[in-house]
Amino acid sequence: MTDHAAHRPNVALYLKVFGALLVLTVATVAVSHLDLPKGPGIAVGILIALVKAGLVAAFFMHLKGEKALIFGLLAVTVFFMLHLFVLPVADHHALQERIVPIVPQGPGDIGKPAEGHH
Amino acid sequence: MSSGAASFPGAFPVHPDTHSGITNAKLGMWLFLASEVMLFATLFTTYVVLRVAAPEWPRGWEVLNVPLAMANTFILISSSVTMVLAYAKCWDKDLAGFRRFMVLTIALALAFLVIKGFEYGAKFEHHHYPSTSIFYAVYFTLTGLHGLHIIGGIAILGYFLAMSYRQDYWEHPLFLGRIEGTGLYWHFVDLVWIFLFPALYLL
Numbered sequence: 001m002t003d004h005a006a007h008r009p010n011v012a013l014y015l016k017v018f019g020a021l022l023v024l025t026v027a028t029v030a031v032s033h034l035d036l037p038k039g040p041g042i043a044v045g046i047l048i049a050l051v052k053a054g055l056v057a058a059f060f061m062h063l064k065g066e067k068a069l070i071f072g073l074l075a076v077t078v079f080f081m082l083h084l085f086v087l088p089v090a091d092h093h094a095l096q097e098r099i100v101p102i103v104p105q106g107p108g109d110i111g112k113p114a115e116g117h118h
Numbered sequence: 119m120s121s122g123a124a125s126f127p128g129a130f131p132v133h134p135d136t137h138s139g140i141t142n143a144k145l146g147m148w149l150f151l152a153s154e155v156m157l158f159a160t161l162f163t164t165y166v167v168l169r170v171a172a173p174e175w176p177r178g179w180e181v182l183n184v185p186l187a188m189a190n191t192f193i194l195i196s197s198s199v200t201m202v203l204a205y206a207k208c209w210d211k212d213l214a215g216f217r218r219f220m221v222l223t224i225a226l227a228l229a230f231l232v233i234k235g236f237e238y239g240a241k242f243e244h245h246h247y248p249s250t251s252i253f254y255a256v257y258f259t260l261t262g263l264h265g266l267h268i269i270g271g272i273a274i275l276g277y278f279l280a281m282s283y284r285q286d287y288w289e290h291p292l293f294l295g296r297i298e299g300t301g302l303y304w305h306f307v308d309l310v311w312i313f314l315f316p317a318l319y320l321l
Contacts, residue, residue: 011203018199025191070145080156
């Protein structure tokens with residue numbers, strides 16, 4: 001018989017996931033109409049998107065029941081992706097303090113901070 | 119014990135790599151998808167940084183066509199379903215069923231592009247281009263790169279649909295793995311849109 005490293009398909013399950021994805025898509029748009037404040041609005045939107053992504057990844061991409069090596073690869077990817085998200089904005093507090101108004105400075109003032117800032 | 123030795127000259131038995139239990143093709147595809155995750159994550163981060171730093175930024179629905187994008191979301195999710203059903207038919211060695219679902223997947227992908235075309239066309243008609251503003255630069259870059267991935271996916275899907283008309287190719291023991299790999303890529307393209315849609319249109 002064929003030696004399947006591939007995953008046995010489960011059509012009934014795929015159709016159920018399809019239904020769930022359709023419902024979640026409607027939910028995504030419905031939530032956007034709720035006029036939530038920015039923070040919670042973004043959080044809920046991302047949360048629903050993560051659930052949809054999880055369903056696609058687990059069942060359509062056959063991650064559920066996949067070998068550990070693939071999970072290891074994805075864990076490394078997610079690890080670096082989180083760094084990619086965080087690093088550009090990690091020092092935004094420090095940047096806020098360093099914003100100085102542009103003050104005309106003579107040649108001897110190079111390196112001196114603007115007036116009123118240390 | 120060779121698995122599924124095909125009938126044409128030069129055929130070879132297929133075993134998954136016994137060390138990892140995963141074929142090279144599948145591992146290779148996941149590695150490629152990992153790199154694609156980094157690519158789109160970079161663009162998403164760029165979007166976040168630019169938006170947070172901008173003095174003002176429109177809400178998605180004020181500027182973009184949400185109903186069209188929602189239709190596109192349904193279309194792409196449906197294409198993911200037809201793709202995985204094509205895989206199921208390939209597993210069952212149901213050639214007609216396989217072709218039917220591949221054609222459906224391609225048709226849905228083309229429908230996505232057509233709707234995208236209407237969206238872009240409307241923008242261009244109003245003289246909104248990537249150079250118009252940072253918002254439009256972000257919008258066109260993210261959706262444009264995603265659209266290129268759709269086009270590439272259509273090419274791959276079309277290739278395997280065409281190859282299924284060759285008996286030796288259809289009966290090749292590696293064919294199922296190729297369809298599974300194609301499915302992985304296609305589901306990834308769907309995944310990116312699942313994040314793009316709320317990020318651009320609903321926030």
